[in-house]
Amino acid sequence: MTRLWNEPADFADEMIDGFVAANGRYVRRVPGGVVRSTASPAGQVAVVIGGGSGHYPAFGGLVGPGLAHGAAMGNLFASPSTQQVFSVAKAADNGGGVFFSYGNYAGDVLNFDAAQERLRAEGTACETVTVTDDIFSATVDEKHKRRGIAGDLTVFRIAGAAAASGADLAEVTRLAQHANERTRSFGVAFTGCTLPGADDPLFTVPEGRMAIGLGIHGEPGIDETGIPTADGLAELLVEKLLAEVPDGVDAVRGARVVPILNGLGSLKYEEMFVVYRRIAQLLADAGIDIVDPHVGEYCTSFDMAGTSLTLFWLDDVLESLWETPVDTPAYRRGSVAPQERSDAAATADVADVIEPGDEASRAAAATVLAAVRTIAETVDAHVGELGRLDAIAGDGDHGIGMQRGSHAALAAAETAVDAGAGARTTLARAADAWADKAGGTSGALWGVILNAIAAKLGDEGSPDAAAVAAGVAAGSRGVTDYGKAEVGDKTLVDALVPFTSTLTQAVDAGARLTDAWRTAADAATRAADATADLLPRMGRARAHGQNSVGTPDPGAISLALIVTAVGELLTARKSPKENAHA
Secondary structure (H helix, E strand, O other): OOOOOOOHHHHHHHHHHHHHHHOOOOEEEEOOEEEEOEOOOOOOOEEEEEEEEOOOOOOHHHEOOOOEOEEEEEEEOOOOOHHHHHHHHHHHOOOOOEEEEEEOOHHHHHHHHHHHHHHHHOOOOEEEEEEOOEOOOOOHHHHHHOOOOOOHHHHHHHHHHHHHOOOOHHHHHHHHHHHHHOEEEEEEEOOOOOOOOOOOOOOOOOOOEEEEOOOOOOOOOOEEEEOOOHHHHHHHHHHHHHOOOOOOOOOOOOOEEEEEEEEOEOOOHHHHHHHHHHHHHHHHHOOOEEOOOEEEOOOOOOOEOEEEEEEEEOOHHHHHHHOOOEEOOOOEEOOOOOOOEOOOOOOOOOOOOOOEOOHHHHHHHHHHHHHHHHHHHHHHHHHHHHHHHHHHHOOOOHHHHHHHHHHHHHHHHHHHHHOOEOHHHHHHHHHHHHHHHHOHHHHHHHHHHHHHHHHHHOOOOOOOHHHHHHHHHHHHHHHHHHHOOOOOOOOOHHHHHHHHHHHHHHHHOOOOHHHHHHHHHHHHHHHHHHHHHOOOOOOHHHHHHHHHOOOOOHHHHHHHHHHHHHHHHHHHOOOHHHHOOO
C-alpha cells in the first residue's frame, strides 16, 4: 500500500513538484505537466505524451533528448484535462507541429483530441497515435479498441527518435503508427494497488491466485488462475504473445524482437530476472533474435505486484531508430551530447477579470453557487460507494475524481460570486475548474454539461425554466457528440438522456422548473439503476464485460444522485416568480 502522503488530493501536484526539483537538468514545470529544460532545434516536431499519474516512469520520466519533448500529467489514474494537454503542447512546440501519443483510454482520447482541436484552430499542425498493445483487452478484429500498457515505451521511443532525426510531422506519425502495429503486450498481477489515502486496494486477488489481462489503472484482470512457477509464467507470457505475431513478421525465420519485461510497481527485479531467464530461452528456441532486452519498471501501476511482457518486432528502419541515444530522468540509452539549457520566456500573468452581471443575474448566480455546493456535498456523501462501484469493472477512482472536480468547481463558483459575476459566468467558471482538476472522462463530460447550461443562463436577467431545459438539452447533445456514447453503452449517457428528455417534455407542457426537474430526476434514477443489467460497451469497463453485470454504472449513478439533490435544493429555493407559476 501507499504509505507517504500529505493530503491525498494534493498528492499528484506535490509529486510533480518533487520530480521537477530532483530532475531540473531534464525537465521544467509548466501548467499541466513538464517539458524539456533543454533546448530543442527550431522546427523539430514536438513529441507530447501523457496520461494519469501513478505510472512512473511514464510519463514525466520519459521527457528528454531522444524521447519526448513534454508530458501532460493528470491526477492519479485520471487523464490530464484538455487545458493541461493544451498547455504542455504549447510549451513544447518548436514550430514543427505537435505529435501526441498516449494509451488508448476514453478519458485520454477525449481530452487529447479536444486539445488537438484547439491547437489546430490556432494554426498548429497536430497528429496523434494512440497506443493499443494490450492483446487481452480486445480481439484482433477490434485491435483499435485495445488499451495501451507498457508498449507505450516502444511507440514513444520511435516517435522521439524520428523527431530527433529531423522527420516531419507526417513521417513521425507514420513511423509511430508502424511501431504500434508491431508492438504486443500481455500482463498479470498478484495484488491490486492502493491509492494514497484509500483504505482498500482498487481490486484484490485471492491468495495464491493470479489475475490475467489486468489494466494499468487498477482495473481487475479479465481472467484468473493459480500462480505458476517463474518458468510457468514465462511460458504463459511467451505463448500468448507468439500466438499473435504482427502482419509482416515471420517469427520462424530470424525475426528480431525487443523484449520488455515490465514491473508494475512492487515486483522485485530479482523475481523478474528469474522470469526473464526463461523468456530468453523460449524466444531463442523459437528462432527469434533478441535485440536490446529490457527488464525493469517502464509503466507501473502504483504499488501493484505484477508484470507484463511486451514484444516489439523490429525491421531495419525501426531497429535503426531504436538505436537513437536517449537521456531522460528515468530512461537512458547510448550517449547523448551535452544539451543547452532552454531559454524559456517567463509566462506573463494575465489578469483574470470578471465582468459583473446585472442584479437579477447575480441573484441567479447565488442559486448556481448553492447548486454547485450541493453537488460537492452530494459527491462527498457518496464518494466511497461511487469508488466501490467503479472498482468492480473499472479503476475505482470515479468517486475521487468527482470529488476533486466538484470541489474545484465550488471554489471557482465562490470566487465568481464574490466578484459579482452573473449566472452564466459563475457556472462557466465552475465548469472549467471541474474539467481541469478532475481530468478523466467524467471531468471532461461534466465540463461539457455545465458549460452548455451556463451558455443558456446568461449574465443578464433571471433565466426561466425554458432556458434551463435548453441548456440541459445542449449539454446532453454535447456529451453524446463529444464522448460518442449512446443509450445502452452503460455510461453516464444512460441517465442523462432520459433526464433531459423528461425535463424538456415537462417544461414544454408548462410545468414549473422545480416540478419538471424532480420528475426528470426520478427518470434519471430509474435509468441509472437499470444500467446494472447492461454489458459495458464504452470506456475501461468494456474489456471486463460480465464483471460489471449486476452493478450499475457509477457515472450514471452519480448523475442521478446529483440531479436529485439539486432538485431538492431548487424546491427549497423556489423563486416568487415560480411560486406564481410564471
